[in-house]
Amino acid sequence: LQEMLIANESEDENKRMSHNEIIDQIATLFFGSYDLISNTICICLNYLARNINVQEHLRSLLLEAFPNGEEDLLKSGINELERITYLSHFVNEATRISPAGGVIRDCIKDTEINGYPIKKGESIMIDNFGIGMREDFWNNMKDLDVLRPERWAEYKPGTLEAGIPFGFGGRVCPGKRLATYEVKAFLSVALLNHKIVLRNPNEEFALTFNLGICVKGGDIDYIRI
Numbered sequence: 739l740q741e742m743l744i745a746n747e748s749e750d751e752n753k754r755m756s757h758n759e760i761i762d763q764i765a766t767l768f769f770g771s772y773d774l775i776s777n778t779i780c781i782c783l784n785y786l787a788r789n790i791n792v793q794e795h796l797r798s799l800l801l802e803a804f805p806n807g808e809e810d811l812l813k814s815g816i817n818e819l820e821r822i823t824y825l826s827h828f829v830n831e832a833t834r835i836s837p838a839g840g841v842i843r844d845c846i847k848d849t850e851i852n853g854y855p856i857k858k859g860e861s862i863m864i865d866n867f868g869i870g871m872r873e874d875f876w877n878n879m880k881d882l883d884v885l886r887p888e889r890w891a892e893y894k895p896g897t898l899e900a901g902i903p904f905g906f907g908g909r910v911c912p913g914k915r916l917a918t919y920e921v922k923a924f925l926s927v928a929l930l931n932h933k934i935v936l937r938n939p940n941e942e943f944a945l946t947f948n949l950g951i952c953v954k955g956g957d958i959d960y961i962r963i
Contacts, residue, residue, distance in 0.1 A: 774903070777838035778829075778921050784943045785832045785885050786925075787934045792828060792887060797929045799824055807930045816919050825922055827887035830900070834870035835885060839903045841866075866901045875899035933963050 742763060746754050755763070786793040799822050804810035819825065841864045845856045856862065869875065871882050877893045897906065904911040911917070928934065 774839040775917050775920055778833060778917075779924050781836045781838055782829060782832045782921065782925055783928070783934055784936075785828075785835075786929070787936045788943070789885050792885065793929065793934060796824060796828060796925075800926055800930055804926075804930065808927055811923075811926055811930060816915075819919065819922050819926065823891070824887060825926070827890040829918070829921055829925070830890050831885055831887045833903060834901055835883070837866035837870065837901060837903050839866075841902055841905050864902065866903055869899065869901045872899075931963065 743760070746760065748754055786796070800811075801807070803818060803822055804814065843862050843864075845858055845860050845862060847858050849856050873879060873882065875895055876882060876889070876899070877895075879889060879893070904914040904917070
């Protein structure tokens with residue numbers, strides 16, 4: 739961020755960012771780089787604590803791939819983690835039910851989508867939660883409100899139908915691959931060393947909107963294994 743702001747002091751005004759562009763870059767760094775990853779990890783940990791069978795199965799697969807636990811994991815790379823397809827299915831499933839981020843775009847001209855008028859300058863946020871719950875996007879599955887990572891092996895939805903928390907096309911988030919790897923790496927280290935449990939099993943887990951999307955309730959504890 740500092741380097742970006744220093745570079746913006748160019749004597750050539752055509753090379754400088756506008757005030758709004760600077761705000762957009764700062765928002766991207768804070769909400770995209772930090773909030774999205776940390777909230778996604780919190781969401782995944784909560785679902786692991788609430789679905790012990792999923793947690794134990796995932797841990798067994800990790801121990802198969804990394805017999806010496808964290809020691810082997812730290813010597814590996816992204817390709818080794820990608821081979822554990824159930825880990826990818828779990829992260830996809832957790833974020834399908836409780837997406838930690840959304841895509842916001844400003845309308846550049848008056849338009850109409852499915853009968854809804856949208857004026858130039860208005861902001862549009864894609865409803866990733868609604869996308870993940872549409873039965874017609876998921877081969878008419880009736881249990882979309884249930885965490886079931888296996889569904890990603892049973893049916894592969896299209897790119898748009900699966901939800902687009904990182905955007906799509908030419909404006910897709912450049913940090914998508916890194917962010918996904920960070921989430922998988924964190925969860926792997928946690929599962930290889932700890933059992934994830936709810937601090938208060940009766941507390942409801944939810945997401946709330948403040949300045950960004952935040953986790954509300956559902957505190958967890960780590961039990962060393």
